[in-house]
Amino acid sequence: MERIVVWARRHRWTVDLPLYAVFLFLGPNWNDAGSWGLRAASMLFLLPLLVRRRFPRTVAVLIIAGAAAVYFNEIWAYDRGRTELAMAVALFTLVKAGDRWFAALIGAAVVTLDVQWAALWGSDADDPTFLIIGVLPLHVAAWVLGEFFRKQEQLTVEEEKHADAQSRAAVAEERARIARELHDVLAHSMTVIVLNAEGAKLARHRDPEAVDRTLDTIGRTGRDALAELRRLLEVLHAGQSARSPQPSLGELRELVDQSGREVTLEVTGDPGDLPTSAALQAYRIIQEALTNMIKHAPADATGRVTVAFGPPEIRIEVTNTGGDAPAPAPALPSSGRGLPGMRQRVEMYHGELKTGPLPDGGYRVFASLVVQP
Incomplete structure (x- = not known):
């Protein structure tokens, strides 16, 4: 029909x-x-x-x-x-x-x-x-019908334009989401790989065992990055149904250990009823904050990740100390998407984001996500 x-x-x-x-x-x-x-x-x-x-x-x-x-x-x-x-x-x-x-x-x-x-x-x-x-009613009816069908055509055109605009907005939103995901996956993983490779080169004569551990970290990080990239490609090919599973807060310990720094993790509250999408946003915020720490904090700086589940919100705080050693790899490029990406994730859940230096020369990232109980 x-x-x-x-x-x-x-x-x-x-x-x-x-x-x-x-x-x-x-x-x-x-x-x-x-x-x-x-x-x-x-x-x-x-x-x-x-x-x-x-x-x-x-x-x-x-x-x-x-x-x-x-x-x-x-x-x-x-x-x-x-x-x-x-x-x-x-x-x-x-x-x-x-x-x-x-x-x-x-x-x-x-x-x-x-x-x-x-x-x-x-x-x-x-x-x-x-x-x-x-015979005048015939011509009056012709005029009225002409106006009616003209309005109907205009309404159809407007509906098509509206549908087209919605489609373009959905495409733009999806592109932005994928761009954020790609940034989070690649920025963190590649930063860890580059810095560990630099450290292995410096330690190859002094501590061969440290080199082996570092190479293991590089290999594990590369495999994880490939796995997440495959997941994103599945999203592109299969659509909405392929978006699960995604990284969750249960993988935070592995993420912290992967950083190669001395970072403590403290999780309070029960994340059992947390929506999957909120867990993903929290995971990505922590991942980006750790990436910034690896890129910019001195080599001897220590960090702390605190996640508190207290309905109706999730509170995240990532801090690092100033340290005395020079910052590693100052030439590492920046995409400029880190803080804006975190801000967009926080806005999705009507929370707030606070970032800034600490008195001891360190840095603090605080984010909250409002989650309905």
């Missing part, structure tokens, strides 16, 4: 087929075998209606001219049914196209022709006023 509707919209002339059938059967003297030639000739002025949508003004003028030829000819003058209907169709087409000013001119011409017909062909027994007013 939907295919038929779409096809009919693309071939609007098919909608006019019943109308052309009406024009055919409204011809005068249908049972008069001697009038076939006259009937065929009287149909000629209706032919412009075939292109009324493409050339509404031209067709309207030709229909009015044809109607005038009919009404001033004694043989065709009583072919009034088709003539009035043809003029109503031309008027409807103009109004539907939004050409009200030209439609008003055509309407005036229609009234003039009706007055002329009543004056020329109305009998003494007929009331001229009735002959004129009797």
